[in-house]
Amino acid sequence: MTANLLRIGTLIAAFVLHAHAAPLTLTSHRITWSGSMPIQTHSGTITPDTVHATVDNDSLTELRVTIDMASIRNEDIRKESSRRKLEGHLRSADFFHVDQFPQATFVMNTFDGSTLSGDLTIRGVTRPVTMPASLTRTDSGGWRLATTFTFNRQDFNVNYQNSGLFGTAKNKLIADDVTVGIDLTF
Numbered sequence: 001m002t003a004n005l006l007r008i009g010t011l012i013a014a015f016v017l018h019a020h021a022a023p024l025t026l027t028s029h030r031i032t033w034s035g036s037m038p039i040q041t042h043s044g045t046i047t048p049d050t051v052h053a054t055v056d057n058d059s060l061t062e063l064r065v066t067i068d069m070a071s072i073r074n075e076d077i078r079k080e081s082s083r084r085k086l087e088g089h090l091r092s093a094d095f096f097h098v099d100q101f102p103q104a105t106f107v108m109n110t111f112d113g114s115t116l117s118g119d120l121t122i123r124g125v126t127r128p129v130t131m132p133a134s135l136t137r138t139d140s141g142g143w144r145l146a147t148t149f150t151f152n153r154q155d156f157n158v159n160y161q162n163s164g165l166f167g168t169a170k171n172k173l174i175a176d177d178v179t180v181g182i183d184l185t186f
Contacts, residue, residue, distance in 0.1 A: 021056040024143060024186035031067070032181040035153070037174055042086065047071035049103060053186060055143055060135050063108035063118070063145070065182075069098045095158055097123060111135070116147060122156035138185060148181045 029051070034043040047068050054062035072090050077083040091098040101123045108118040109128075116133035119126050131149030138144050153159060154176050 021054055021061065023062075024053045024055060026051045026053075026184060026186055027142065028185040030181075030183045033072070034179040035175065035177075041076070042074055043076050044072065044074040044087075046073070051184060053143075053145070053184070055135070055186075058135075059113065060108070060111040060116075060145065063106070063111070063116070065106045065184075067104040067106075069096050069102055069104055072096065072098075100124075120151065120156075122151075123158055125156045127151075127155050143186045145184045145186075146182065148179065150177045150179045152176045153178050 026048070029048055031046050031048065032043060033046060034041060036042070049066040049068045050064075051066075052062065052064040053060065070091060072087060074083045074086050074090075077086060090096055093100070096104075104120070104122045106118055106120050106129075108116060110117045111133065114132060114134070115130060117128065117130045120129045121127075129149065129151060131147045133145065133147035136144050136146075153174075158178075159174075
């Protein structure tokens with residue numbers, strides 16, 4: 001009888017431990033971007049294709065985010081034709097070259113409770129990134145992961161690809177830093 005109780009207790013403990021490490025289901029998201037030039041700043045959103053995350057013992061143990069780069073949207077330009085022109089330009093070979101590189105990815109390496117580190121891939125270029133991040137419980141018992149970080153677009157070959165003196169001059173007018181805000185709820 002004692003051996004059976006011990007086995008049942010072990011099975012329950014294994015189930016509970018495994019349940020804590022189960023992949024999370026994304027319930028809401030907002031991923032924002034912001035880039036600037038000397039006279040203006042543009043901002044908008046992008047949409048994840050997939051998000052795979054696991055929390056174990058109240059700590060983020062896995063995170064992989066795949067972004068649909070064709071989803072890039074501008075939110076600050078009110079005139080529809082101008083907004084569509086910028087969005088098309090950002091999707092073109094001049095910048096993110098979405099036809100050739102339809103996805104960007106982030107794969108977590110470590111999370112220590114306040115700092116998230118991993119590999120960011122944009123335009124086929126992978127670089128390590130580190131960012132402040134918070135993982136908190138929601139009122140409904142889920143999880144919320146939030147971070148804001150900046151990356152240098154030149155590190156990922158995201159620059160005005162139009163050749164010649166005019167293209168080079170335009171590229172120099174665009175700030176190298178792109179700010180990304182991520183708010184994911186599971």
